[in-house]
Amino acid sequence: MSQRVKEMEGSTRAMVEDLCLAAKKASRKLALLDNETRSAALRAGAACLRDEVVLIGEENQRDINGAEAIGLSAALIDRLRLTPERIEAMAAGVEQVAALPDPLAEQIRAWTTPSDLRIRQVRIPIGLIGVIYESRPNVTADVAALCLKSGNAVILKGGKEAIHSNTVIADLLGDAFSAAGIPDCSMELIRSTEREATHTLLTQTGVVDMVIPRGGLTLQRAVAENAKVPVINHFEGICHVYVDKDADLEMAEEITFTAKVGRPGVCNAVEKVVVHSDVAMPFLRSIGPRLKAAGVELRADKHAMRYLPDARPATEDDMHTEFLDLVLAVKVVDSIDDAINFINTVGSGHSDSIITKNRETADKFLAGVDSAVVYENASTRFTDGFQFGFGAEIGISTNRVHARGPMGLRELTTYKYIVQGDGQYI
Amino acid sequence: MSQRVKEMEGSTRAMVEDLCLAAKKASRKLALLDNETRSAALRAGAACLRDEVVLIGEENQRDINGAEAIGLSAALIDRLRLTPERIEAMAAGVEQVAALPDPLAEQIRAWTTPSDLRIRQVRIPIGLIGVIYESRPNVTADVAALCLKSGNAVILKGGKEAIHSNTVIADLLGDAFSAAGIPDCSMELIRSTEREATHTLLTQTGVVDMVIPRGGLTLQRAVAENAKVPVINHFEGICHVYVDKDADLEMAEEITFTAKVGRPGVCNAVEKVVVHSDVAMPFLRSIGPRLKAAGVELRADKHAMRYLPDARPATEDDMHTEFLDLVLAVKVVDSIDDAINFINTVGSGHSDSIITKNRETADKFLAGVDSAVVYENASTRFTDGFQFGFGAEIGISTNRVHARGPMGLRELTTYKYIVQGDGQYI
Numbered sequence: 145m146s147q148r149v150k151e152m153e154g155s156t157r158a159m160v161e162d163l164c165l166a167a168k169k170a171s172r173k174l175a176l177l178d179n180e181t182r183s184a185a186l187r188a189g190a191a192c193l194r195d196e197v198v199l200i201g202e203e204n205q206r207d208i209n210g211a212e213a214i215g216l217s218a219a220l221i222d223r224l225r226l227t228p229e230r231i232e233a234m235a236a237g238v239e240q241v242a243a244l245p246d247p248l249a250e251q252i253r254a255w256t257t258p259s260d261l262r263i264r265q266v267r268i269p270i271g272l273i274g275v276i277y278e279s280r281p282n283v284t285a286d287v288a289a290l291c292l293k294s295g296n297a298v299i300l301k302g303g304k305e306a307i308h309s310n311t312v313i314a315d316l317l318g319d320a321f322s323a324a325g326i327p328d329c330s331m332e333l334i335r336s337t338e339r340e341a342t343h344t345l346l347t348q349t350g351v352v353d354m355v356i357p358r359g360g361l362t363l364q365r366a367v368a369e370n371a372k373v374p375v376i377n378h379f380e381g382i383c384h385v386y387v388d389k390d391a392d393l394e395m396a397e398e399i400t401f402t403a404k405v406g407r408p409g410v411c412n413a414v415e416k417v418v419v420h421s422d423v424a425m426p427f428l429r430s431i432g433p434r435l436k437a438a439g440v441e442l443r444a445d446k447h448a449m450r451y452l453p454d455a456r457p458a459t460e461d462d463m464h465t466e467f468l469d470l471v472l473a474v475k476v477v478d479s480i481d482d483a484i485n486f487i488n489t490v491g492s493g494h495s496d497s498i499i500t501k502n503r504e505t506a507d508k509f510l511a512g513v514d515s516a517v518v519y520e521n522a523s524t525r526f527t528d529g530f531q532f533g534f535g536a537e538i539g540i541s542t543n544r545v546h547a548r549g550p551m552g553l554r555e556l557t558t559y560k561y562i563v564q565g566d567g568q569y570i
Numbered sequence: 571m572s573q574r575v576k577e578m579e580g581s582t583r584a585m586v587e588d589l590c591l592a593a594k595k596a597s598r599k600l601a602l603l604d605n606e607t608r609s610a611a612l613r614a615g616a617a618c619l620r621d622e623v624v625l626i627g628e629e630n631q632r633d634i635n636g637a638e639a640i641g642l643s644a645a646l647i648d649r650l651r652l653t654p655e656r657i658e659a660m661a662a663g664v665e666q667v668a669a670l671p672d673p674l675a676e677q678i679r680a681w682t683t684p685s686d687l688r689i690r691q692v693r694i695p696i697g698l699i700g701v702i703y704e705s706r707p708n709v710t711a712d713v714a715a716l717c718l719k720s721g722n723a724v725i726l727k728g729g730k731e732a733i734h735s736n737t738v739i740a741d742l743l744g745d746a747f748s749a750a751g752i753p754d755c756s757m758e759l760i761r762s763t764e765r766e767a768t769h770t771l772l773t774q775t776g777v778v779d780m781v782i783p784r785g786g787l788t789l790q791r792a793v794a795e796n797a798k799v800p801v802i803n804h805f806e807g808i809c810h811v812y813v814d815k816d817a818d819l820e821m822a823e824e825i826t827f828t829a830k831v832g833r834p835g836v837c838n839a840v841e842k843v844v845v846h847s848d849v850a851m852p853f854l855r856s857i858g859p860r861l862k863a864a865g866v867e868l869r870a871d872k873h874a875m876r877y878l879p880d881a882r883p884a885t886e887d888d889m890h891t892e893f894l895d896l897v898l899a900v901k902v903v904d905s906i907d908d909a910i911n912f913i914n915t916v917g918s919g920h921s922d923s924i925i926t927k928n929r930e931t932a933d934k935f936l937a938g939v940d941s942a943v944v945y946e947n948a949s950t951r952f953t954d955g956f957q958f959g960f961g962a963e964i965g966i967s968t969n970r971v972h973a974r975g976p977m978g979l980r981e982l983t984t985y986k987y988i989v990q991g992d993g994q995y996i
Contacts (some may be wrong), residue, residue: 176937225912257959261948270970271940336712349794351971374800374971395993401996488598510988512600514697520993522687533683533994534985544696544779545800545972545984558971561958565948567821569828570957 159259160336161298162342162353164299166329168272171297173327185324186242186289188236192320193313194286197231203312210303223461234282234313238495242287244535245540247553248250248295260562267557269295271353274345275538276301276367278359280334281309288317288331290538296512299352301345305335311335346371358539359468376551379542380466381411381494383524386483386509389422389430395521396499397431403497403523405438411469411540412495412527416463416473418483421479423477425451440470447476463490480505484512491515494542495524495549516542516549579766579869586762586770589727590742592755594698597723599753601695603674611750612668614713616626616661617724618746619711619739623657628736630707638723639733650732660708667715670961673979674721688990693983695721700771701794701964702727704785707735713784714743714757720982723756725778727771730763737761755776765959769855774780784965787892801865802977805968807837807920812909812935815848816924821947822925823857829865829949837966838921838953842899842911844887850902851877864894873902889916906931910938917941920968921950921975942968942975 161492174182193200204226206241211221225428226234252265273296277283284300293297302310316335322328324338334341349372356376357367362378386402387396397430403414419427428451442455443462449455453476477483487496497511497519517527527549529537541547547555572911619626630652637647652660678691699722703709710726728736740759746752753870760767772781775798782802783793790805811829813822829840845853854877862869868881869888875881878900888899903909913922923945924935932946943953953975955963958977967973973981 172938172940175940216619225795237947255959257952259952259957259959261952261957263958374969392993394709399993399995406996510990512598514598514601515986517989520988520990521993524988524994525996526683526685526687526991526994528988531683531685532689533681539613543800548985549987559682559945559974560941561975562946563943563948563952564936564946565819565933565952568952569949570832570951 146314150245152338154340156336157344160334160341161331161348162344163334164272164348167297167299167332168351170327170329171269171272173562174297174330175295177295181325182292185321185326186238186292188324189317189320189570190238191207191314193231193235196316197228200226200309200312201228203308206305206308216305219508222280224281226281226309230282234285238285238289241536244293244553247293247557248344251360252559259568260566261568262440265559266562267562270556270558272297272299272351273556274299274301274352275354275358276342276355276363278301278469279303279306281306282318283308283312284313284333284490285359287319287538290408290536290553290556292321292326292331294553296556299301299332299334299345301334307335307337343549346373350375356539360564373422374541376541376547377543378539380492382416382464382466382492383412383414384416384418384487384491385492385524386418386487386496386498387420387423387427388480388502389420389472390502390503391423391499392482392501393423393427393430396427397497398521399497400431401434403525404440404472405439405470406525408470412525414472414477414524415465415467418475418477418486419448421447421476421478424448426453428474435472440472442472442474445476448474466492480508488514492542495519495527497522497524516529576655578764580761582766583631583770587762587765587774589758590698590758590771590774591841592726593723593758594777596753596755597695597698600723600756601721603721603752604785605675607751608718608721609668609847611747611752612664614750615743616664616840618742619657619661619664622742624659624734626652626738628655633732642731644951646705647798650707652707653736656708664715667719667962670719671702671981673719673983678985680802681726685994687994688994690988691985692988694986696982696984698723698725698777699982700727700778700781702726702768702771702781702783702789704786705732705787707739710736710739711743711962716979716982718747718757720843720861720979722982725758725760725771727760727768729906732765739908740772761863765797769796769905772799775799776973779965782965802967802973803969804837804964804965806918808842808890808918808919809840809843810842810913810917811840811950812844812913812927813846813849814906814924814931815846816928816931817925818889818927819853819856820850822853824894825949826857827860827923830861830866830898831896832951834896838951840857841893842901842910844901844903845874847873847902847904850874854878854900861898866898868898868900871902872902874900875980879968892918897907906934910935914940918968921945921953923948923950979996
């Protein structure tokens with residue numbers, strides 16, 4: 145590594161460290177503000193975004209020009225683009241978060257010990273959260289709103305292709321927040337596009353309390369690999385629908401079909417249908433042509449191939465893949481136990497559903513499948529903060545602790561114990 | 571590295587990987603057992619320990635002989651030693667855990683969405699937990715009981731000086747558990763004393779769901795540094811007592827004195843007393859000689875030195891140190907805000923207490939100090955699972971998420987969402 149590169153990296157590192165320390169300090173003051181102050185600041189921020197549609201559009205155009213110049217795909221450029229409608233939606237989103245109930249108002253438990261200590265377990269903000277995301281610049285406003293509403297300071301690190309859009313949004317919101325009494329540095333955007341900036345953020349043990357990567361598997365893996373601070377993973381959603389021998393086959397077909405073709409690119413879309421051998425023939429013969437007509441490529445095991453003349457034989461890899469596309473793997477099993485074992489072995493612990501009318505079989509599935517969300521007679525597509533009624537979503541966790549499944553405001557909090565006594569000692 | 575060492579490491583790694591996979595598989599079955607089965611197995615295990623006092627004593631003597639041969643200190647050998655009384659206490663401890671309420675019985679929340687999905691958030695075991703500990707062999711039984719009661723499979727890795735004691739305890743419990751219907755491999759001891767064994771355990775991402783290191787700071791740091799799986803840290807307890815200007819000075823003295831001299835080597839002992847300048851003279855002139863008489867070395871800031879003629883001037887390092895000894899640092903501040911800032915800056919977020927009769931000042935401290943447990947008019951020594959009424963303790967977490975402060979059975983659980991519908995899709 146050249147001396148020049150080393151110096152640049154050193155200065156990026158120092159800059160990000162300073163930003164994190166300042167934000168951590170701000171987080172302590174922010175945690176003490178009441179809900180009305182935090183919410184009013186969000187409303188002021190939303191108003192500011194609306195007032196500056198032209199400015200935001202101009203800065204966004206710089207990113208679009210840059211993206212076109214380096215030949216990014218039309219799909220990526222569309223993700224990057226902020227139209228007046230999208231800016232309005234972004235402002236409205238911030239206002240919606242402001243209007244949600246205060247996630248810090250909850251007392252989790254309270255009790256008195258035999259030594260007459262009064263103990264309360266209360267919700268508090270996590271502290272300083274780092275969020276790393278990719279090209280969509282509206283994430284900047286979205287994440288800033290969720291973190292501020294939950295009393296957390298936040299360091300944002302967006303994609304380098306959206307740097308002008310992200311910068312103008314963060315500047316506008318930051319000014320509005322400060323004017324509304326939010327401590328300076330409570331929300332900071334890392335303006336450096338160096339890789340070293342992300343690396344520094346991921347290693348601020350004791351300063352950055354949690355990092356949330358929002359983006360594809362490559363980003364998730366890179367973050368998990370390099371982070372020294374706690375990370376909320378959003379790994380794969382290899383979701384299953386299991387069609388039991390006692391299923392309502394019409395219901396099974398509607399749920400499977402829509403969970404595949406509705407939005408195949410999302411993590412709660414179904415990637416595999418597991419069918420009990422007793423109903424494999426009628427179910428697959430009915431849904432097969434319909435899936436084919438919708439452009440879905442089927443990859444079937446040997447048994448299922450009998451009823452799916454247009455399917456390709458599934459490889460071992462197909463059973464472990466999140467296709468995120470119009471592809472569906474099909475597996476036939478001989479029992480509920482085989483279905484549960486299969487899903488626990490090749491699934492990703494995200495969301496899995498059983499379709500059955502049999503109470504006992506359903507209970508076995510709901511208890512035995514080791515996923516964040518298990519469904520009976522409903523689509524896996526409901527794994528979503530809004531569908532769950534959280535009013536907002538910062539992501540869907542595939543971690544096993546702290547937060548599982550859809551994460552709303554509550555999942556951006558932790559707790560502390562407050563103990564009051566009258567001079568007790570031991 | 572020689573070919574021979576490489577091969578040994580490779581075989582240790584493969585052995586630990588196999589053990590983890592088998593335990594993970596067992597964890598899925600274990601999670602489905604009811605509380606009575608898990609508790610009865612623990613009672614059977616306790617009976618077995620009692621029946622085999624002689625055998626345990628013999629195996630323990632082998633460890634003691636080994637420890638003496640390599641010249642371990644008398645204190646370490648005492649930690650290693652299992653007398654018949656200690657074996658009885660170990661068995662009784664397992665029975666106490668068996669008698670605790672089922673931590674898996676709780677439904678955290680339940681609600682119905684506008685789309686008429688019935689959502690329940692229920693407690694489940696975390697899955698497979700790794701526990702790494704040092705010389706005391708009774709930890710083997712203690713940890714096995716806590717994990718089994720909470721439905722978790724566990725891989726144990728004890729200190730190499732206790733290998734014979736740990737092995738006999740794990741074998742006896744394991745046989746008793748199996749006979750009582752607990753899935754094989756639910757509790758496994760790593761019998762290799764190679765360093766590679768620990769390293770392998772720490773990197774089984776997706777198999778080992780959480781690791782809990784129980785031991786000193788060196789172990790904690792090594793685990794935090796090398797782990798790829800989530801870790802519950804038990805870092806330092808740099809605990810403070812803040813004596814406010816409105817304190818009952820007699821109460822302040824009793825709490826400070828006992829929190830220092832009672833058991834100076836534990837993490838919830840006080841390491842620093844912070845005193846408001848208005849009461850520094852009477853408080854320090856009264857407690858100073860008493861602490862000195864009890865053998866406590868005082869390290870005071872400039873202001874406090876005026877009233878503590880026998881103290882040494884505190885260095886900057888003293889303010890950041892967990893002494894775990896009869897040493898107390900003393901700091902004088904001019905306001906509650908200074909006290910809060912000081913504690914948040916140099917503390918370790920473990921346990922801190924304010925002594926005051928002023929409601930407003932107390933509330934400021936309880937809200938502003940960013941620690942797992944904050945006290946008003948009580949000793950920091952109460953940060954303990956038993957004192958909190960949890961009935962058991964697997965440790966005291968200094969993490970900010972999942973579990974903070976004392977960890978009982980509930981903190982060995984996570985949750986999943988069970989969603990029941992009538993064919994809903996989107």
